[in-house]
Amino acid sequence: MYLELSHLKKSFGEKTVVEDLTLSLPQGELLCILGSSGCGKTTTLNMIGGFLAPDSGQILVDGEDITAIPPERRPVTTVFQSYGLFPHMTVLQNVVYGLKFQRIRRAEAREKGLRYLEMVGLADYAGAYIHEISGGQQQRVALARALIVEPKLCLLDEPFSNLDAALRVKMRQELKSLQRELGMTMVFVTHDQEEALILADRMAIMEQGRVLQYDAPLHIYHNPVSPFVADFLGLKDLEWRQDGALLKIIRRDDKEEHHAG
Ligand SMILES: Nc1ncnc2c1ncn2[C@@H]1O[C@H](COP(=O)(O)OP(=O)(O)OP(=O)(O)O)[C@@H](O)[C@H]1O
Numbered sequence: 028m029y030l031e032l033s034h035l036k037k038s039f040g041e042k043t044v045v046e047d048l049t050l051s052l053p054q055g056e057l058l059c060i061l062g063s064s065g066c067g068k069t070t071t072l073n074m075i076g077g078f079l080a081p082d083s084g085q086i087l088v089d090g091e092d093i094t095a096i097p098p099e100r101r102p103v104t105t106v107f108q109s110y111g112l113f114p115h116m117t118v119l120q121n122v123v124y125g126l127k128f129q130r131i132r133r134a135e136a137r138e139k140g141l142r143y144l145e146m147v148g149l150a151d152y153a154g155a156y157i158h159e160i161s162g163g164q165q166q167r168v169a170l171a172r173a174l175i176v177e178p179k180l181c182l183l184d185e186p187f188s189n190l191d192a193a194l195r196v197k198m199r200q201e202l203k204s205l206q207r208e209l210g211m212t213m214v215f216v217t218h219d220q221e222e223a224l225i226l227a228d229r230m231a232i233m234e235q236g237r238v239l240q241y242d243a244p245l246h247i248y249h250n251p252v253s254p255f256v257a258d259f260l261g262l263k264d265l266e267w268r269q270d271g272a273l274l275k276i277i278r279r280d281d282k283e284e285h286h287a288g
């Protein structure tokens with residue numbers, strides 16, 4: 028497994044925010060962590076990125092224990108929920124920033140930067156400053172800035188939250204094809220069920236700091252482990268056997284019915 032999270036725990040004061048979190052992800056796959064606001068998604072990403080130290084547990088990347096390694100030395104790039112752009116730099120300068128640390132010529136970096144700006148639909152804004160562009164545009168600059176360095180492991184914290192529906196769909200497709208093309212391993216945090224079902228190779232349903240279910244999205248969709256998971260995925264109703272096994276799923280659209288073993 029390329030990424031292994033083993034029994035991660037994090038508390039703030041009395042409050043345990045992440046509890047015994049164990050997940051593993053093969054190289055080149057996209058993991059969606061899906062959960063409601065406050066369930067511990069950002070806290071989890073911050074531990075993988077190295078911005079928060081877990082109270083206990085381990086993080087391994089490519090077999091190496093990185094739990095105690097500072098963020099800048101981890102083979103990980105993060106797209107923060109709050110963007111974290113450099114306000115004194117232009118859009119293009121922000122995007123090519125990470126290339127400074129790679130052996131790449133200026134002209135080449137510029138050309139690559141413009142290509143990534145094109146991909147996120149911001150080619151016309153290369154020279155603008157961050158305060159001159161909208162929130163949704165800033166979000167796309169943050170995405171381009173992270174992806175341009177073609178990180179082996181990319182963490183994305185609700186990277187499309189500020190985009191309208193049409194742009195969301197487009198950015199999803201761009202991200203998925205880039206991820207496939209470059210074989211990037213990604214951890215993508217969202218509270219959007221549809222986004223998770225579409226993007227994920229594997230999906231973790233999280234609630235109150237715990238992973239309730241971890242599997243391929245369609246497997247979870249057809250075999251939710253509990254009424255909570257089913258409800259969270261937008262299923263209308265379920266029939267449970269007395270022993271707690273799931274007998275039947277009835278969807279919100281009320282037409283389809285699926286039998287789960
Ligand atoms: N630095 C901190 N100090 C104290 N409590 C914190 C801190 N960071 C997070 N928390 C608490 O931990 C819980 C989980 O926060 P987290 O940011 O991980 O949630 P989230 O799943 O990312 O939510 P959202 O979808 O709203 O971004 C919340 O109840 C939050 O108040």
Ligand SMILES: [Mg+2]
Pocket residue numbers: 068069070108184
């Ligand atoms: Mg968050």
